[in-house]
Amino acid sequence: MIWDRSVETLERSRLQSLQRTRLSWTLHWARERVPFYAERLPDLDRWERHPQELLQELPFTIKSDLRDRYPLGFLAVPRQEVRRFHASSGTRGKPTVVAYTEHDLTMWAEVVARSLAAAGMEPGQVLQNAYGYGLFTGGLGLHQGAERLGVAVIPASGGQTERQVQLITDLGPDGLACTPSYALYIAETMQAMGIAPQDTSLKTGIFGAEPWSDGMRERLEAALGIQAVDIYGLSEITGPGVAMECVEGKAGLHVFEDFFYVEVIDPRTLQPVGPGEVGELVLTTLSKEAMPMIRYRTGDLVSANPEPCVCGRTMTRISRVHGRSDDMLIVRGVNVFPSEIERVILSHPGASGQYQLVWEGHPSRPDLVVEMEAVPGTAAPEGLREHLHAQLGVHLTIRVVEAGAVPRSQGKAVRVVNRMTE
Numbered sequence: 001m002i003w004d005r006s007v008e009t010l011e012r013s014r015l016q017s018l019q020r021t022r023l024s025w026t027l028h029w030a031r032e033r034v035p036f037y038a039e040r041l042p043d044l045d046r047w048e049r050h051p052q053e054l055l056q057e058l059p060f061t062i063k064s065d066l067r068d069r070y071p072l073g074f075l076a077v078p079r080q081e082v083r084r085f086h087a088s089s090g091t092r093g094k095p096t097v098v099a100y101t102e103h104d105l106t107m108w109a110e111v112v113a114r115s116l117a118a119a120g121m122e123p124g125q126v127l128q129n130a131y132g133y134g135l136f137t138g139g140l141g142l143h144q145g146a147e148r149l150g151v152a153v154i155p156a157s158g159g160q161t162e163r164q165v166q167l168i169t170d171l172g173p174d175g176l177a178c179t180p181s182y183a184l185y186i187a188e189t190m191q192a193m194g195i196a197p198q199d200t201s202l203k204t205g206i207f208g209a210e211p212w213s214d215g216m217r218e219r220l221e222a223a224l225g226i227q228a229v230d231i232y233g234l235s236e237i238t239g240p241g242v243a244m245e246c247v248e249g250k251a252g253l254h255v256f257e258d259f260f261y262v263e264v265i266d267p268r269t270l271q272p273v274g275p276g277e278v279g280e281l282v283l284t285t286l287s288k289e290a291m292p293m294i295r296y297r298t299g300d301l302v303s304a305n306p307e308p309c310v311c312g313r314t315m316t317r318i319s320r321v322h323g324r325s326d327d328m329l330i331v332r333g334v335n336v337f338p339s340e341i342e343r344v345i346l347s348h349p350g351a352s353g354q355y356q357l358v359w360e361g362h363p364s365r366p367d368l369v370v371e372m373e374a375v376p377g378t379a380a381p382e383g384l385r386e387h388l389h390a391q392l393g394v395h396l397t398i399r400v401v402e403a404g405a406v407p408r409s410q411g412k413a414v415r416v417v418n419r420m421t422e
């Protein structure tokens with residue numbers, strides 16, 4: 001289902017004209033209200049004509065700009081106009097705080113409603129929301145969007161996994177929203193409790209907030225008896241719902257370009273890369289009042305695909321996030337992303353999907369070990385080491401551990417751990 005057909009299927013030339021107007025508004029708004037942008041954005045008079053082209057000349061905004069102005073240096077409205085704060089998890093240092101006006105919250109609910117509809121959810125259905133409620137944007141973000149769509153929410157939040165399963169059996173939700181790693185844990189718990197996927201009401205999985213692969217999708221779809229789709233977003237731009245995969249295509253995530261302007265750049269040269277080429281996703285908000293972001297470097301590596309989609313949406317798609325530039329591992333000189341390793345591991349049917357990448361040995365010559373669980377009753381995956389080498393050029397040690405040995409995730413999974421010895 002397409003929630004807002006008039007916008008989501010808009011002819012591209014009309015979409016671009018809408019973007020032009022909104023970009024011009026955003027640039028003026030930011031320059032007048034945020035000292036950081038007042039210093040960095042030049043005189044705007046000439047921008048009325050081609051803001052898209054001129055945008056490419058503007059400086060980027062990066063995470064440390066936000067951190068340096070913690071907590072509210074980017075606030076563009078009086079405090080009394082703020083209706084909500086959220087914060088990023090801060091797993092990579094000091095958290096960043098983000099703020100929303102009422103108008104911003106409405107826009108956010110709108111894009112999440114569109115996302116849930118793109119996943120196949122419909123008004124009148126029920127969503128179990130197992131994203132964490134609180135400062136993290138996953139819980140409340142999905143919640144408001146579901147209500148906007150007319151979907152009833154079970155605000156389960158993360159954790160208490162047996163209770164999650166109980167709620168699924170008792171309340172019969174149609175959709176489940178959580179990280180893919182937590183969905184796998186819920187699926188295992190369900191199995192351990194003797195509940196078969198076909199015995200539940202679930203039809204749709206809305207999974208994101210961390211990288212995952214098509215192999216993980218297959219496992220989740222089989223284990224839960226659902227269609228699983230990818231949802232992307234980040235707090236600095238709004239939260240979940242910046243981009244969403246449609247269930248019809250399952251081939252890239254539509255960016256809601258009437259609210260977010262997309263660029264993909266080469267992170268070294270900072271120049272744009274062409275369609276299909278992998279680069280860093282850069283986003284500019286087009287309607288945000290409380291905290292407009294101009295050319296925000298997300299750190300997420302994607303490629304863009306402007307081709308029309310089978311679902312009828314005209315909005316540009318981005319690929320699944322290959323990884324973040326700061327997640328890249330260097331294994332004996334070879335660069336590799338955890339998500340690429342996951343893709344290869346999960347192409348082996350015997351891999352359960354529970355895995356961690358462990359640095360071992362001495363820091364002068366570290367080894368990367370794949371600690372993984374096999375599907376119970378199957379033999380350890382054969383030839384995986386060779387397969388990883390052939391596909392990614394890295395030599396990894398494979399260690400199959402007993403079921404339950406890999407720590408289970410209830411939110412964003414920790415994929416890489418350090419057990420090096422000095």
Ligand code: DLL
Nearest residue numbers: 088138208209210211231232233234235239240321
């Ligand atoms: O993770 C927002 C979110 C909540 C998205 C629920 C989807 C569902 P942050 O905590 O600010 O916000 O983290 C943002 O998470 O820059 C990516 O690196 C990563 N990320 C988010 N969605 C995906 C995804 C939320 N679908 C950071 N695939 C982003 C891969 C993702 N990585």
